Amino acid sequence: MFIKGEWCDAAGGKTFEVTNPATGEKIADVADGGQADAARAIDAAHAAFAGWSGMTAYDRSRILYKAWELMSARQADIARIMTQEQGKPLRAAMNEVRYGADFLLWYAEEGKRVYGETIPAPRADQRFIVLHQPVGVVAAITPWNYPASMITRKVAPALAAGCTIVLKPAEATPLCAIEIFKVLADAGVPEGVANLVTGFDPAPIGEEFVTNPLVRKITFTGSTETGKLLAKGAADQMKRVSLELGGHAPFLVLKDADPVFAAKGAVLVKYLNSGQACICPNRLFVHRSGVDAFTEEFVSRVTRMRAGNGLDDGISIGPLVNEKAIEKVERQVADATAKGAEVLCGGHRLMEDGLDRGHFFAPTVLANVTPDMLIYREETFGPVAPIIPFDDDDDILAMANDTHYGLAAYVYTQNLSAAMRTFEGLRFGIIGINDINPTGAAAPFGGMKESGLGREGGHEGLGEYLETKLGGFSV
Ligand code: ADP
Numbered sequence: 001m002f003i004k005g006e007w008c009d010a011a012g013g014k015t016f017e018v019t020n021p022a023t024g025e026k027i028a029d030v031a032d033g034g035q036a037d038a039a040r041a042i043d044a045a046h047a048a049f050a051g052w053s054g055m056t057a058y059d060r061s062r063i064l065y066k067a068w069e070l071m072s073a074r075q076a077d078i079a080r081i082m083t084q085e086q087g088k089p090l091r092a093a094m095n096e097v098r099y100g101a102d103f104l105l106w107y108a109e110e111g112k113r114v115y116g117e118t119i120p121a122p123r124a125d126q127r128f129i130v131l132h133q134p135v136g137v138v139a140a141i142t143p144w145n146y147p148a149s150m151i152t153r154k155v156a157p158a159l160a161a162g163c164t165i166v167l168k169p170a171e172a173t174p175l176c177a178i179e180i181f182k183v184l185a186d187a188g189v190p191e192g193v194a195n196l197v198t199g200f201d202p203a204p205i206g207e208e209f210v211t212n213p214l215v216r217k218i219t220f221t222g223s224t225e226t227g228k229l230l231a232k233g234a235a236d237q238m239k240r241v242s243l244e245l246g247g248h249a250p251f252l253v254l255k256d257a258d259p260v261f262a263a264k265g266a267v268l269v270k271y272l273n274s275g276q277a278c279i280c281p282n283r284l285f286v287h288r289s290g291v292d293a294f295t296e297e298f299v300s301r302v303t304r305m306r307a308g309n310g311l312d313d314g315i316s317i318g319p320l321v322n323e324k325a326i327e328k329v330e331r332q333v334a335d336a337t338a339k340g341a342e343v344l345c346g347g348h349r350l351m352e353d354g355l356d357r358g359h360f361f362a363p364t365v366l367a368n369v370t371p372d373m374l375i376y377r378e379e380t381f382g383p384v385a386p387i388i389p390f391d392d393d394d395d396i397l398a399m400a401n402d403t404h405y406g407l408a409a410y411v412y413t414q415n416l417s418a419a420m421r422t423f424e425g426l427r428f429g430i431i432g433i434n435d436i437n438p439t440g441a442a443a444p445f446g447g448m449k450e451s452g453l454g455r456e457g458g459h460e461g462l463g464e465y466l467e468t469k470l471g472g473f474s475v
Pocket of ligand 1: 169205206207222223229
């Protein structure tokens with residue numbers, strides 16, 4: 001762990017094992033921190049707040065810029081560690097490290113643009129001035145699926161805003177977090193400004209984050225279930241919350257779309273990270289006129305994908321994170337087939353060629369998926385693509401919006417007004433139009449409905465770490 005500028009063990013001296021999800025092998029022992037460690041880290045962040053928030057934005061920017069340089073220089077090493085602890089293919093890990101580093105660079109710049117406002121006041125002898133100030137100590141909790149970029153997406157804007165931070169990474173992927181904190185330390189982030197608490201059991205650390213009055217903001221990326229728990233806890237002290245939660249993205253292929261082009265995009269985004277991304281499509285709605293061509297192209301691409309250890313060449317499907325993830329996918333596939341879905345490829349766990357040592361599931365395509373199936377409603381977080389034909393473009397908005405999630409959605413069409421109407425009508429926070437990667441450090445990322453609160457990235461992402469203060473002056 002990294003607390004008050006020093007690498008340290010857990011207060012109780014305990015450690016936990018980190019394993020490689022592709023091979024089941026232990027790769028490291030990491031400090032198993034708990035509530036007392038979280039409290040110590042919060043104290044350190046609190047003590048550092050006055051100094052860090054009192055520095056000029058230019059000085060903070062120089063440190064973030066240095067962190068960007070170091071993370072970029074170390075990208076190959078960090079990517080290798082990521083593939084070992086998380087499983088994604090090495091090329092995908094490199095992409096993630098670069099995406100993660102982008103946040104450091106972008107917020108190094110944006111931190112200099114926390115402008116205030118003067119507002120015409122109702123009285124001649126009055127002036128209104130608006131300031132933005134850092135919220136204070138931030139507690140951050142991050143997931144295992146993007147173990148580097150989800151950290152910088154929180155740490156970079158928090159530090160740029162002048163906040164100090166305590167971060168708890170996911171128990172499956174603490175090693176990437178450790179690498180990023182080495183970057184921050186080497187870049188010159190002062191003592192106590194950024195603290196890392198690792199632990200196997202998240203609950204006591206989360207409890208300290210929620211109940212400790214020194215924490216003024218909770219930022220979380222993970223499941224909707226845990227997000228709700230944290231938001232309820234945070235409500236007691238009215239701490240600020242930003243939540244980036246689950247999704248159930250619809251992928252719409254409208255009547256006039258090119259179904260083969262759409263299928264190419266759909267495969268890339270569905271099997272991203274083996275389906276373990278909150279923006280992965282979970283319902284592929286394809287107009288009946290194009291469904292055969294779409295399905296043929298889709299299946300032919302999926303059957304060419306190779307599953308295996310992400311350090312090996314030519315691998316596009318890595319393991320799932322753990323056995324629970326395999327069980328969830330197996331349950332959804334069994335439920336769908338029992339209710340009439342057809343398995344076009346995959347549909348089972350992979351056990352041959354040593355894959356039984358890891359948590360591998362074959363990339364799977366299901367046809368004839370209907371609304372009564374679990375997979376139609378429940379987030380899959382695995383490599384299963386449900387194809388749902390539809391007959392009328394006019395019905396599709398209602399079908400796509402029929403979910404309590406609202407994170408990402410995708411539309412394929414060559415008709416400009418259909419593109420605009422669906423862009424405006426979809427109740428989702430991120431819409432790709434003939435585009436499968438509508439993300440970037442400068443762009444606001446986040447969801448509507450039960451997919452979360454707030455946005456990360458872009459100038460909105462910086463606003464999440466700032467309070468607004470109005471001054472009314474009599475002159
Ligand atoms: P998933 O089911 O995808 O692992 P989680 O929401 O459980 O999603 O995990 C995301 C992050 O939330 C991880 O860092 C995990 O340790 C953390 N987490 C899980 N449960 C709690 C909790 N009760 N309090 C605080 N953090 C938690």
